[in-house]
Amino acid sequence: MIKILRFTEYLYLAVALISIYKIGELWETDRQGTYIFIFFAVVSIGMFIFRRNYRKRFEKRKRDDKS
Known part of the structure; x- marks a missing residue:
């Protein structure tokens, strides 16, 4: 479950980076x-x-539940 949560958070970061790239590419045109x-x-x-x-x-x- 933790791996899926970590994957989805980096997926959001990838979408943000792609969007920022497209902003820079299309800003002037x-x-x-x-x-x-x-x-x-x-x-x-x-x-x-x-x-x-x-x-x-x-x-x-x-972690607290295990201890």
């Missing part, structure tokens, strides 16, 4: 099109932080 990528980048970074904190709390709770 299609500024209206970059707003959706800005939204994806912000949401993905927020979800990465949320999932990371959730996983750490889950690991701590699991």
Whole structure:
């Protein structure tokens, strides 16, 4: 279960990095099109932080239950 949580948090980070790349690529040519990528980048970074904190709390709770 922990491996799946770790995988999903890095998946969000990958989406954020791809979105940031597309923002840089399209900024000068299609500024209206970059707003959706800005939204994806912000949401993905927020979800990465949320999932990371959730996983750490889950690991701590699991570790405390074993002891």
